[in-house]
Amino acid sequence: MAVRRSALKSGPSKASTSTPSSSRGATRGQVDTAVRSGLLTGRFIPGKAVTIRGLAAELGVSPMPVREVLQRLAAENALEVKPNGRIQIPDMTRGRFDEVLKARLLLEPELAELALSSLNSSDVKALTAIDDDIDQRLGNGDAEAYMRLNHAFHFYIYRASGSKVLLPLIDSLWLQFAPFMRTVYGRVGTANLVDQHKEAIRAIEQQDGPALRAAITADITDGMGLLGKEILLKA
């Protein structure tokens, strides 16, 4: 039997936080966290099929919780159910990309500003720690770690808003573009990636709303817009 690359159960990925580790819906929570983190760190390749039994075997659970999780993620447009029932990672198109970019630019600066007043100096410290970690990993070319940390940085801010509506929408967006961005990093590497994290941190320190909006907007445009469009035009 050939050694097959496993999309999950690799890396630390710390699947503990916010995961109901026991009691009601324990298995489903575990599966959900595993697949979500797999999508966000680019361990799933766009266009590749995802089978219920395959995932179930890989995670050592029965097909049932996997079925429900995949339906959930399909509802968030993180997965695509084809007319024949087959489930796969949607591949990115130019139209979809433009829409995700537009939606991100509309929602994320807004939520960041909404969270601003809830962020204090200890949060600044935590964000700085994440950003330092990112800078350190960028040189190594570890795209998976970069994606995980970049997600952690943004959502640390967004989560502080306590949002129950905007946050899930943005969650859905990240699940949609993350697998594609992974393929982008695979081509251009991570060495010369730029972000506006330090500007964002400074804006938070000074409680400067417009500056934070600008930093987030620029971060999205630079990190996703420029890179992605270049790749998509080549196709």
Added chain:
Amino acid sequence: MAVRRSALKSGPSKASTSTPSSSRGATRGQVDTAVRSGLLTGRFIPGKAVTIRGLAAELGVSPMPVREVLQRLAAENALEVKPNGRIQIPDMTRGRFDEVLKARLLLEPELAELALSSLNSSDVKALTAIDDDIDQRLGNGDAEAYMRLNHAFHFYIYRASGSKVLLPLIDSLWLQFAPFMRTVYGRVGTANLVDQHKEAIRAIEQQDGPALRAAITADITDGMGLLGKEILLKA
């Protein structure tokens, strides 16, 4: 046995369009359409529990497809899974309401303008027909019909954009506030509801983007913002 009010299988609701009526996932599609339309027309009351077996019996299907549909809708934040596994219609809070309103104002005018160039004179005719229907129903106080038609009006426009990203996000938002708005209409009635549909239609006729944005924005603010805030403040 007492006659229990059924949340579904009542009214015409025309569950045919866009429903996979046969082949793969037929039953699930039927259940999904039924519950979705039930939510959008306010046949589900916020705070009320929804049981898998109950819905399954009501729709005459096995619990399986219902389970998956409810998980889907929970992923879209149209339903809430409580820590004990119980599923219910989330009840509206002031914070949630403000967020939904904000998100609608950010996304819907944008998508309407995006759809503008795809709307032609035959679409104007269709929209006018829907709006006339609304005017006719408003006097009758038929809140359910109003909600269904208002949804039809907005999404006729949005769907024309061909959007695959923004449209699902807006879909999620409507599923979240619809059940609450139903309770609002139950208090204030539908007689003196106002909308900006005619202004929107005129903007489409003249292909006037800014005017369409303004009409949609005003429609959201008037129809949802004013009414909802008043009710929520009383609680």
Added chain:
DNA sequence: CGTGTCATTTTGTGATCACAAATTTAGTAT
């Protein structure tokens, strides 16, 4: 009349099964 306790019922969850559709593989004929 209120209150705690225990039995009964209901509910979600995970597992397994049967089935049909679709995919893949093998085999064969041209």
Added chain:
DNA sequence: ATACTAAATTTGTGATCACAAAATGACACG
């Protein structure tokens, strides 16, 4: 070799079952 066909496998779907947790109801006790 190539194209077509048929068998074998894989896959999603719906149904049913067993189980534990939770909700509900009945009932006795204060």
